Amino acid sequence: MLHTHHFAYGWVTIVIAYAMSFIGSLLGLQCARRARSSDRAGGWLIAAAIAIGGTGIWVMHFVAMLGFSIDGASIRYNVPLTLASAAIAVVVVWIGLSIVFRGRRAGRGVWTLLTGGVVTGLGVAAMHYSGMFALRTDATITYSPGVVALSVVIAIVASTAALWFTLHVRGTLVSVGAAIIMGIAVTGMHYTGMVAMHAHRIDLAPAPSGADGVQLLLPLMIGVSVVTMMLLINVGLTDNEGEDLRIAPATGGAGGPTGGLR
Template sequence: MDGTVDGFRYGAVTPIAAYVMACLGGALGLRCIVRSLLDGDSWKPGWLALGAVSIGCGIWTMHFIAMIGFQVEETRIGYHVGLTVLSLAVAIAVVGIGVFIVGYRGRAGGSLWIAGAVTGLGVAAMHYLGMAALQLNGSIDYDPRTVALSVLIAVVAATAALWAAVTVRGFLTSLGASLVMGVAVSGMHYTAMAAVSVHVHSGTPSWAGDSPTSLLLPMLIGPVIFLLLAGVVVMFDPLLVLGDGEWHHAAPPTRTAPTKPADRPAAGRSWTGTRR
């Protein structure tokens, strides 16, 4: 029997909340990458790692907030804890590969395209690994063409986000890029969910998975708190608050050593001309 799939159980609440988290993670990640590029003397690996974790947590949180609104009317839904946690690790690790590539190589030699492809495939892997954690009394099938479209959207979105990270400098332009990134990531998620169809099995379910609210809500607390703390770090960093030009303008001038008296010409004498 085909199940009745509903991805908007709570109306617009879960899509809006998911979009906000995707934008927050994207904005923090982009600003951290920009920070690593503005000041070559800063701790680049630390800023890039913070950016990768922020983007990965934002994407993962977006996915599972959206999944709270997913239901199949004919069966209960549960989640496998191990696969759910693994999907978060995959998101952070693969996004980190792309972030470090552009952080150290920029757009040189096609590195942007490689980083975008790797990151996009990682985002898609996170999504479908998270879907593999889904447990219900039935089987899930996917439309191959819609799946391919969702993967393409993920790659394009990731490439555009990384391009913005190495190109955009201003705060407002970074904010606009994160809003566009949120649209792309959310669009990838709901495109992938459009590929889902469920065949419900008859009889009593043989699984004992946790419900979405009992598992996902507690698990979402950690990434959300991390994103808030990362936001505090970014907000209070002087270079990101002032901007590149304002930072150098506000920096105190470099003091030079005074000229030694012996180096000055004596009074009444000139160092130019020839003494006869």
């Protein structure tokens, strides 16, 4: 069995990967908070899905993959499958968010939260392993079923917690705390899935085809990061921290109505 490295560049990749997961999660929570009080909830849910699924999960995964190497083997990536894994991450988070938000309005919060968590968690696991399937190498890759199952359980629990946060988190400090937890959960799921993988030598194996990590992943991650920054600016420009304030009529001293805030 060939030795695999998950930190080929030291701790820099895991630190950056966690930072991207934290940023994506924090931005997604802020977008979800807007969705709870906006007439355009659908647009904010899409923005939250891009932030959490695109940056918090997918970018985190492939930043971490930049630090992955196999002794004596080359690594390349299938471009269409890599792009498909990004789409999976965004779509499954959007589905999970849509399920829990509709359930909340219909008064079925607990069951829809569990359903959304399972659907999203399975989707996150699908994103991880489709991303790994996009990896091309001149070694044979196998997985430990028990560790794979554990990574799926972690993905479901993390997704359920993340969806709960999107429904209940209010305030900047609480959002930061929730994003810290979400980042730890997503990063932990990734490295648990990576522990499940084993590489074995193949004699006279042909060189793998595809793009290498820097050629493929850096432009994609930069693109997703630019979208994230645009969302961050948009959230900042539309900040409604005082979302519980509503314009309401108030009664003046002479009995006439006057405008007031409550």
